[in-house]
Amino acid sequence: MSLVVGGVVPPENVVGRVREQQEILASLPDGGAALVGDRRHGKTSLARLVAHTARLQGLTVVSVSAERQTYAEFVTALAAELGRVDNALRQEVDRWKVAVGTGPFKFERVRADAALDDLLQRAVARTKDGPLVLFIDEVTVLARNLEREKPGGGDAFLHLLRRFRQEHSGRLATVLSGSIGFHHVSEDALSSVNDIRKVTVGPIRHDHATYLAECLLLGVNVPTTDRHQVAESIAAAAENVPYYIQHLVAGAAREGSVKPDRIAELLAAAITDPHDPWDLRHYRDRLRNYYGDDALAIAGLLDIYAHAPTALSVNATLQFLKTEGSPITDRDQLVSFIERLEQDHYLRRVGDDDCFASGLVQSAWRAMRR
Secondary structure, eight states: OOOOTTSOOOGGGOOSOHHHHHHHHHHGGGTEEEEEOOTTSSHHHHHHHHHHHHHHTTOEEEEEEOOOSSHHHHHHHHHHHHHHHOGGGHHHHHHHHHHHOOOSHHHHHHHHHHHHHHHHHHHHHHOOSSOEEEEEETHHHHHHHHHHHSTTHHHHHHHHHHHHHHHTTTTEEEEEOOSSOGGGTOTTGGGGGTTSEEEEOOOOOHHHHHHHHHHHHHHTTOOBSOHHHHHHHHHHHTTTOHHHHHHHHHHHHHHSSBOGGGHHHHHHHHHHOTTOTTOTTHHHHTHHHHHGGGHHHHHHHHHHHHHOSSOBOHHHHHHHHHHHTOSOOOHHHHHHHHHHHHHTTSEEEETTEEEESOHHHHHHHHHHHO
């Protein structure tokens, strides 16, 4: 098995996702699924695996990224993908490319909506076996951009997809994924996916993670005294997250020869590397984009959790905040921030308390905040 550090893993090399794959496939007759989980946990690779399997099962599958500059570009890209799977639609696709065009937001949006509606109506009608399945990656990125461009624009896009699913029940399914949560689009965005299953994409099982690490070590021919023990150490240090496993195996390969006790040192070196090879500073730098004017207060709140030896209650956290002179002084406000941090996978709830969701990210947070 070859390393794919930071890239999308080929379907045949995806390990440990059988349950999630089966859950998504089972959801297709009922409208599809929304994949939720932290960044770098493999949502895109999982979606490609499911799309590959669905095609093998004879379903009509279309995959497209919604990470586009404009709504019209997304509609055009989707039209092109639909044209590839159905020759009869190709001439219509060329017509829609002209129809969508560019122009003022309202005019462009109306034309794009009409083109998308017409396109999907025709595509669904021409799909013979099972539902037409749309895999749309980064759907929340486009929705948030539309919402910022014009309030209500992102919601309208997500609810348009919902309307399509409901109007073509059993004939159309969407599998939605993205690097940001639906709650970052608007307060109402989550209601746009309340008709489809939510599939959590988290770390894989430890035995699967160990197997993945061992396959990668073998694939890049890393000399070890005990490959299985090294693989177990890698899986544990990576918290069973394939992205971090790939990085640690790459680090082990650069060592030439590696022992199990060296893996923790490779992890520590990556966390403090000034070049940030694992892109961990993203957890800090995205706060402004996620939380706006509250970003500094949120960072201070995360500092408290990062240095806490155990999970903290709301009241204990509030006391620490008061000691630090934080602008977060109201308990209800604190609970709201904690809930948002849980949704963004910074924190994990333990009973009524909270702690960092990832020990690896917790260590990285302490290092980058110094």
